[in-house]
Structures are given as structure tokens and as C-alpha cells.
Amino acid sequence: MDSESRNNHQHQQQQIEIIDSSFSDSLKVIDWEDFQQELARFSSLSSTLSKAKTNKLALQQNLQSFIHLSSDTLNRSNQLQQFTHKLDHKRLLIGNLSLRAKTQREDARLRNHRLNLQIKSLLLAGNALSTANDQLQEANRLLAGERGHVRLQTLQKMLRVRLQYMVSQISTLYPVKASLGSRHEEKSDLSAIVNRSGNSMGPKPLSPGSLTISGLQLTTHPLKKMSFFSDKKDIQRSATALGYIAHVVLLIGSYLxxxxxxxxxxxxxxxxxxxxxxxxxCASSDTYSNPILVPNLKTTEFPLFLEGQDTTRAAYAIFLLNK
Structure with missing residues (x-):
């Protein structure tokens, strides 16, 4: 056994030497006596290396997980920033909307206040309208009654008929007729004044010589020849006719x-x-047109007859009467 182990040891030593020869000079030559110890140390180192590789793999896996987690965290952080930015933007929008809503609420409150005032005004106006309507109905009822509008219209109609009758009675008292006498073609100076004044106020009137009132012819003699009259009857007839005309004008003005x-x-x-x-x-034109408004003004009388009077004043009196 010892020989075999020795042979094996030699063989292994030879292999180690071969290996050492194949590598560089940095390889260490181990003696057989130290081989077991080196082998154990090598086995321990191998185990340690294996554990280190295992730890390395685990650490790589953990590091990959950490990197993935960091990347995920970074993405989430970016998303969170985006969400924060959007949230700030939405908060700003909400603030603007809140301010606008507050303004609209205030505007709505003011409009509601104005609307209430308008409703109160409408209620008051409705009450006033209702009162006016009641008064109108009452007035219509009174007008429709015996003393109402129908009676008033009847009285007005009767008054018009009465006025027409009274005016017609004037024509009965002082009948005016057209005359075809031989003297109607001769115009005196005074009748020419009457015609000119009539033309200034309206359409051309009939010649005074062509009309008679109560049988008296409306004519005047030439003013220049008046002092040579021997017969005063024509002057008296002219004065009487002018008196009739003045009375007719006075009556018609009074009736109307x-x-x-x-x-x-x-x-x-x-x-x-x-x-x-x-x-x-120096009186104004208003004074001329309405002398009744100024009763303090003095008046000048002009005669509507020629006897014993200035012919110019008499002619002016006829001129005023014709107007």
C-alpha cells in the first residue's frame, strides 16, 4: 500500500511538475507533504470562490432588481412630477373657476335684487293698473248710463241743431240776396276798399253792389263826392245796411x-x-291777434256810418268790419 501510494504520489508530483512546466515560472511547486494542506486550502478556496460566485450572482440579481426598482422609482418620480404639474395646473383652473363662480354668484345676487325690485314695481304697477281699470270701468259705466256719453252726444247734437237754427234765424231776420240792379257795376272808392280787404283775407268776395240785406243794397257813394250830396237818404241807407251787417256779425259771434x-x-x-x-x-303781433288778453290797452272807435264823420275813418271802419 505504501508503495502504491508512493507511486501515486510520485505520479501526481510528476503531473504537477508537468503542469508547472507548461505554465510560467510563477507556478509554485508544492511538496507532497504540503499537498494535503494545499489541497484542503484549495478546496476551501474553491468552496469560497463558489460561494463568492453564488454571492456574486445573487448580488447581480439583487443589483438588477435594485436597478429595475430604481428605474421604476425614477419613472414613478417623473410621473409624480407630471401629476404634480397637472395638479398645480388644475388647482389654478379651479382657483380661476372659483373666482369666476364667486363673481357670477355676486352678479346673480345683484340681478336677483334688481329682479325683486322690478317685481315690486310690477306689482305696484299692476295694482295701479287694476285701480285705473276699475276707474275706467266705472267711467264707462257712467258714460253708458242715463247721464253718460250717449246723453252728452245727444246734447251736442241738439246744440248743433239749435245753433244751426239760430244762425238760420239770423238769415231770416236779415235776409241777404243777390241784386242785379243797374248800379252793381259801378264801384265807389269805399266799396273798392272793402273788396281789397276781402281779397287779402280770402277768396274775392262779391261786389257790395250785387248784394242786398233786408232790402238795402250794400253800396257806398264815391268818397270824394260825398260833400256834394243834396239827398242824405243814400247815406242813411248805407249806414243802416252797415248796422245790419254789424249786428249779424255780433249775433253769429255770440252764438258760436x-x-x-x-x-x-x-x-x-x-x-x-x-x-x-x-x-x-309799439304793440306786438300777439296783441293785435288777441286783444282780449290785454284789456288795459286803449281802443279807438271808428264809425260805421258817413254822416258827419271823416270819410277816411268811416272807410277804415268798413275795412275792419270786412276783415
């Missing part, structure tokens, strides 16, 4: 309730017509 622009003072064939404008030279 129309104030005369130039008031009359009746005296039959010796009547007068008043003029406010001739007494005040």
Missing part, C-alpha cells in the same frame, strides 16, 4: 262763442267798431 277780433259797439245805424292796434303803435 267766437270772440270778435275787432269788437263792435252797437248803435243801430250809428254803430262803431273798435281797433286796439291803432291806439298802441
Amino acid at each position: 262763442d267766437v270772440p270778435l277780433r275787432y269788437p263792435l259797439r252797437m248803435g243801430g245805424s250809428h254803430s262803431y267798431i273798435n281797433d286796439y292796434a291803432s291806439s298802441v303803435e
